[in-house]
Amino acid sequence: MAQSEPRTLFEKIWDAHLVAPETAETPAVLYVDLHLVHEVTSPQAFAVLRERGLRVRRPDLTVATMDHSTPTTPRRPGTRLLVEDRECAAQLAALEENCAQFGIELHSLASEQQGIVHVIGPEMGLTLPGTTVVCGDSHTSTHGAFGAFAFGIGTSEVAHVLATQCLLQRRPRTLQVRIEGQLRPGVSAKDLILAVIARIGIAGGTGQVIEYTGSTVRALSMEERMTVCNMSIEAGARAGLIAPDDTTFRYLEGRPRAPKGAEWERSVARWRTLQTDVGARYDRTVEIDAGSLEPTITFGTNPSMSAPIGGAVPDPGSLTDAADRAALDRALRYMGLRPGQRLLGHPVDVVFIGSCTNARIEDLRAAASVLRGRQVARGVRVLVVPGSRQVKRAAEEEGLDRVFREAGAEWREPGCSMCIAMNGDSLRPGQSAVSTSNRNFEGRQGAGGRTFLASPLSAAAAAVAGAIADPRELLQ
Amino acid sequence: MTLQPFHRLESRTAVIPGPDIDTDQIIPARYLKGTTRTGLGRYLFAGWRYDESGHPRPDFPLSRPEARGARVLVAGPNFGCGSSREHAPWALLDYGFRAVISSSIADIFRANALKNGLLPVIVDRATHQVLLASPGMRVSIDLEERTLAFGDARVSFDIDPFSRRCLLQGMDELGFLLAQEPAIAAWEGKGDGCAP
Numbered sequence: 001m002a003q004s005e006p007r008t009l010f011e012k013i014w015d016a017h018l019v020a021p022e023t024a025e026t027p028a029v030l031y032v033d034l035h036l037v038h039e040v041t042s043p044q045a046f047a048v049l050r051e052r053g054l055r056v057r058r059p060d061l062t063v064a065t066m067d068h069s070t071p072t073t074p075r076r077p078g079t080r081l082l083v084e085d086r087e088c089a090a091q092l093a094a095l096e097e098n099c100a101q102f103g104i105e106l107h108s109l110a111s112e113q114q115g116i117v118h119v120i121g122p123e124m125g126l127t128l129p130g131t132t133v134v135c136g137d138s139h140t141s142t143h144g145a146f147g148a149f150a151f152g153i154g155t156s157e158v159a160h161v162l163a164t165q166c167l168l169q170r171r172p173r174t175l176q177v178r179i180e181g182q183l184r185p186g187v188s189a190k191d192l193i194l195a196v197i198a199r200i201g202i203a204g205g206t207g208q209v210i211e212y213t214g215s216t217v218r219a220l221s222m223e224e225r226m227t228v229c230n231m232s233i234e235a236g237a238r239a240g241l242i243a244p245d246d247t248t249f250r251y252l253e254g255r256p257r258a259p260k261g262a263e264w265e266r267s268v269a270r271w272r273t274l275q276t277d278v279g280a281r282y283d284r285t286v287e288i289d290a291g292s293l294e295p296t297i298t299f300g301t302n303p304s305m306s307a308p309i310g311g312a313v314p315d316p317g318s319l320t321d322a323a324d325r326a327a328l329d330r331a332l333r334y335m336g337l338r339p340g341q342r343l344l345g346h347p348v349d350v351v352f353i354g355s356c357t358n359a360r361i362e363d364l365r366a367a368a369s370v371l372r373g374r375q376v377a378r379g380v381r382v383l384v385v386p387g388s389r390q391v392k393r394a395a396e397e398e399g400l401d402r403v404f405r406e407a408g409a410e411w412r413e414p415g416c417s418m419c420i421a422m423n424g425d426s427l428r429p430g431q432s433a434v435s436t437s438n439r440n441f442e443g444r445q446g447a448g449g450r451t452f453l454a455s456p457l458s459a460a461a462a463a464v465a466g467a468i469a470d471p472r473e474l475l476q
Numbered sequence: 477m478t479l480q481p482f483h484r485l486e487s488r489t490a491v492i493p494g495p496d497i498d499t500d501q502i503i504p505a506r507y508l509k510g511t512t513r514t515g516l517g518r519y520l521f522a523g524w525r526y527d528e529s530g531h532p533r534p535d536f537p538l539s540r541p542e543a544r545g546a547r548v549l550v551a552g553p554n555f556g557c558g559s560s561r562e563h564a565p566w567a568l569l570d571y572g573f574r575a576v577i578s579s580s581i582a583d584i585f586r587a588n589a590l591k592n593g594l595l596p597v598i599v600d601r602a603t604h605q606v607l608l609a610s611p612g613m614r615v616s617i618d619l620e621e622r623t624l625a626f627g628d629a630r631v632s633f634d635i636d637p638f639s640r641r642c643l644l645q646g647m648d649e650l651g652f653l654l655a656q657e658p659a660i661a662a663w664e665g666k667g668d669g670c671a672p
Contacts (some may be wrong), residue, residue: 019656019663026638029656041561043511048650057660087509091665094511138560138584154562154588155513156649164653166660169658170636202496206583236557238583302496302557323552327495392661420505429528441500441558443523 006277008174009243013149013274017132019166027168033131034148035161036117037064037104039095040422041136045159045296046098054163056102061165063126064099065107066092067116069422072385072412081109081413085424102162115388115414118142118356122226123390125255129244129271134161139356139438140239145225146252147274149209151298152233154357172238174437175200175208176282176444179216181291186472188366189224190358190436192216192288193231194296194306200286202304205237208283211276212242216290223362230357232437234303244271258431295471297343298440298453300331305440308345309458309470315339334442335450336432343468346452350433351376351409351463352445353456355419358436361394363456367436368400370460370474371407377466382409383425385417409463421446434462481594481646484618485574490552491550491611492521498558499585503567505559516569538571542612550577550607556585565589575617577602577624590639591649597624597633619643652670 007015014030022403024027035058042064049056056062069088075081099106102397107113113120118139121127127143134140136158143150153167160167177196197204210232212225225242232240232354249268252258259267294308300457305328307314316328316339332339337346340461353359353367376382384404386392392414395401401411418425419437421444427433429448434458440451454462457471464474500523507519525536533538549568555578556564565588568576575595586596597617599607607613607626615626619640624630642649 019659024637025641026652027636029653029659031660040508044513044562047512052650054654085509091509092509136560136562138558152560152584154560154584154591156562156588156591160650160653163650164656164660165664166653166656168638168649168653202557203580203582206554206580233558236554236582302498323493323495329555330494422505422508439498439500441498443504444500447504447506448522 002328002443006069006279008276008280008282009147009211009241009274010149010174011280013130013132013252014171016130020212022170029166030169031132032134032161032165032167033061034121034122034126034133035062036121036133036135036140037062037124037158038068038117038135038137039066039091040068041155042098042158043091043094044155045136046102047158047164049102049162056162058103058165059103062104062162063107063112063121064104065097065117065120066095066109067306068416068420070109070415071423072415072417072425074410074412086094088423112389115390116356116359116416118230119360119387119391121412122146122222123165123388125252125258128252128258129248130274139230141237142226142230142356144229144239145222146231146248147242149239149241151239154473171175173208173283175205175237175286175457176209176285177210177212179212179214179288179290180217181289182219183216183290183293186457186475187293187295188222188455188457189227191293191296192290193228194298194453195293196288197231197304198306199288200235202234202302203236208237210235210237210240211282212240213276217242218245221362222247222362225359227357231303234438243275274374295455295458297458297468298341298451299335299337300366301334301440301442303438303440303453304451305331305402309343309454309468311343313337313339313341344470346468347432347451348380348434348462349431349465350427351380351382351459352385352418352433352435352437353439353459354383354417356387356416359387359391359454361391363436364391364395364400367456367460368403370457370471371409372403373440373462374407374474376408376463380463380466382463383412383418384409385412386414388414407463418445420444434459434468479643479646479648482574482595482643484616484617485547486546486614486616487547488542488612488614489495489548489550489577489607489610491540491608492537493552495552496554496557497551499556499561499564500558501562502556503561508561508563512602513566515570516567517572520567520571533586537611540611547573547574548575548577548615548617552608553579555581557582560584560588562588562592565592565594569594577607590643593643595643596618599624599633600629601632604627
């Protein structure tokens with residue numbers, strides 16, 4: 001085929017999955033290569049199939065797990081996890097029944113592969129470059145780290161994909177976020193994405209797919225890339241993407257579901273073409289200087305409200321727009337912060353290290369590097385919740401669980417846990433938490449709870465200090 | 477499954493101002509433990525609407541007399557940001573809303589709303605300001621004409637032609653997708669699934 005117009009990575013994936021192109025009257029019919037399912041957003045979709053007498057069209061492209069409403073209470077090896085919340089138990093039972101009836105692979109609490117849906121997809125080698133990945137969960141953008149077009153969908157769309165393996169979609173626009181330079185010691189992928197969100201704004205990515213490019217991105221590990229792509233939705237973006245490269249292929253090679261042998265070689269050759277062509281145009285480009293970034297922490301009630309950790313709480317009085325001023329004022333009152341107050345030293349009650357943003361093995365290593373040989377401050381509760389059983393096992397093989405326990409932290413079972421606080425892990429009203437998760441919305445981690453989003457390093461530093469602290473002071 | 481068709485709607489408005497109202501505010505995650513889509517209206521804006529003991533806060537916009545019976549919600553910009561939970565439009569519909577007006581609405585929420593017959597109406601900033609400042613105002617939405625009228629004003633709004641057709645006819649997208657079966661099977665037959 002003669003090479004046509006230069007295309008962006010996103011356009012290549014989009015074009016390759018068009019069952020029918022969009023017209024003025026109808027959206028495109030887009031094929032889905034991988035559909036991930038969990039217990040919270042799927043029961044009503046399976047109900048639609050039953051009402052209409054439909055089957056799951058491609059159970060072989062559908063994988064389910066339990067993560068949102070699962071308890072993470074520590075248990076002894078070999079014992080069953082007890083789901084005390086009756087509603088959660090019913091939701092988990094519904095998923096088991098639905099998967100059994102419709103022939104879908106399920107990683108239930110007894111499975112060695114169980115974990116947060118966006119952690120297990122990549123670690124099983126299910127998430128592959130150039131594919132389309134969907135899930136009834138907005139953080140599906142995580143999988144874009146592999147050069148997949150991955151996005152969150154609602155329950156109606158979950159039913160659409162179950163029944164037809166397709167979705168009706170209008171093509172989003174493209175936004176390049178080019179990040180150049182070297183991250184300074186103690187500055188992580190989480191700090192980077194928080195800074196990106198602060199820069200483009202909470203709605204800055206609406207209607208767009210972000211492609212992260214530049215030397216900083218190329219130097220990131222897969223786990224760091226997942227942290228970055230994970231939070232694309234916090235800037236309102238449809239998805240985040242990073243072109244696959246040798247880092248991607250090294251991560252994938254040998255994973256249980258990744259291609260093997262000659263098929264692996266063919267796949268890698270094909271994946272190498274998944275780059276934005278020279279001369280291809282993005283609808284918009286934003287540039288970020290990585291070398292200027294500091295450890296970053298949120299102070300408000302959405303993820304764009306962040307500041308360098310050594311900075312101060314902004315003053316609503318300095319804003320010219322009345323609505324912005326009112327919003328910031330409201331956020332600060334909710335958070336119990338004063339304008340101009342330094343963030344360092346602000347007391348915390350809870351530290352949460354977990355979630356699809358930061359519960360992979362590298363995240364746990366980073367947190368452990370701060371906590372090793374130190375003690376959690378008196379009165380602070382620290383939850384360490386690995387992203388999956390595999391992460392948990394790997395961490396235990398390295399002795400990280402001992403580091404956490406000896407420091408006085410809780411080493412828990414995998415799941416979404418206090419990121420969404422559906423499973424009993426939650427803040428009490430008025431409590432403040434430094435969390436490695438992705439959302440600091442009012443009540444997100446429990447009614448009345450106050451969330452400060454930060455990196456695993458910063459979260460661990462807060463655990464030791466009992467207050468917001470600069471992790472660089474604890475790193476050798 | 478068919479939706480209730482949407483043609484014209486006349487109603488007073490309820491106004492919840494403030495930007496970036498996320499889906500955790502529209503319906504907090506602790507109310508997502510069910511397996512059906514019904515009865516969620518009582519949890520709508522639960523964190524803001526009720527006090528610690530579960531009593532309605534009289535100063536919350538939906539508790540005010542002028543909001544009684546409102547079927548149109550006017551909300552601040554970037555309404556519905558955050559999670560993909562379809563419980564958000566389910567809760568708004570169950571409460572009685574049929575349309576949400578804002579100057580911008582987050583992508584996933586907008587898609588979810590359209591699939592359930594909750595009409596997202598995007599208006600310019602000036603119109604938005606007027607509506608935000610006038611809780612309880614009577615508005616009229618005509619989807620056929622794509623117009624919003626209030627007082628002496630009449631503005632047009634954009635909506636995807638396919639979504640508009642689905643709403644006018646009470647047709648859901650799944651039926652349309654199921655009819656694509658031959659094209660889907662043909663695409664799968666090409667065998668180049670994940671090979672751009």
